[in-house]
Amino acid sequence: MASAESYPSLVLNADFRPLSYFPLSLWCWQDSIKAVFLDRVNVLSEYEHKVSSPTCSMRLPSVIALKEYVHLDRRPAFTRFNVFLRDRFECQYCGDRLPAEDLTFDHVTPRSRGGRTTWENVVTACQSCNLIKGNRMPFDCGMVPLNEPEPPSTRTLQQNGRAFPPNFLHESWNDFLYWDSELEA
Known part of the structure; x- marks a missing residue:
């Protein structure tokens, strides 16, 4: 069985678009669960894997969406x-x-x-x-x-980032990535 560390959550903005494509916006499972308990995110998809505490058990979030929209900087950082x-x-x-x-x-x-x-x-x-x-x-x-x-x-950096898919893509993320791109006929 895989460890909980191998269950990152895809983080979407409140408009259900990824916060960034490259690097893909991912949170570790601990940050995702913390955000769930603080009521800062909606869970859109879950892994089968569960974590437990003495008082509760929950499936790890696979896809989460922020409840408040985060405005992306108008000017990207010079890095x-x-x-x-x-x-x-x-x-x-x-x-x-x-x-x-x-x-x-x-x-x-x-x-x-x-x-x-x-x-x-x-x-x-x-x-x-x-x-x-x-x-x-x-x-x-x-x-x-x-x-x-x-x-x-x-926007340019986001578009360029789509050309470089990350090494790991969980199947539950497919419905949330690249949905604003043109569909095949």
């Missing part, structure tokens, strides 16, 4: 991961798509030349392209980013 997600995990110099651990980010205008660490000046790069470009300006080395770097919207 390494969000830069990778904006650029779809593709090196903006050679176009190779790689896992996050094989990527880095590059300052289009190097910091030593006045470049800042902003959405407009940072792109995803593979390690070899980053080494080749080094401390040079894009036109000096013939390495111009494939896409002009710009701040992404939360």
Whole structure:
């Protein structure tokens, strides 16, 4: 029998959309049960697995929806991961798509030349392209980013995240993921 740790809950906003697609919004079973008892969520689906205390027993939540709508930030946080997600995990110099651990980010205008660490000046790069470009300006080395770097919207990051499904998807989540995408005929 699997341990309770292998029973995460998919967390949906009050409009029944995932709080995020990538990384997928998941809570551990302890946080889910706590939210149930604090009446902060509705349980939409449950696992067969139960947990018990001296006074009660309950099935672990598989899908929960927040009772109060959480407004997503209008501007996503500037993080390494969000830069990778904006650029779809593709090196903006050679176009190779790689896992996050094989990527880095590059300052289009190097910091030593006045470049800042902003959405407009940072792109995803593979390690070899980053080494080749080094401390040079894009036109000096013939390495111009494939896409002009710009701040992404939360919606753009959500859409890009859908292209990278998580490693684990419980069957009870299928009805709640990607439901706003076009259905097959």
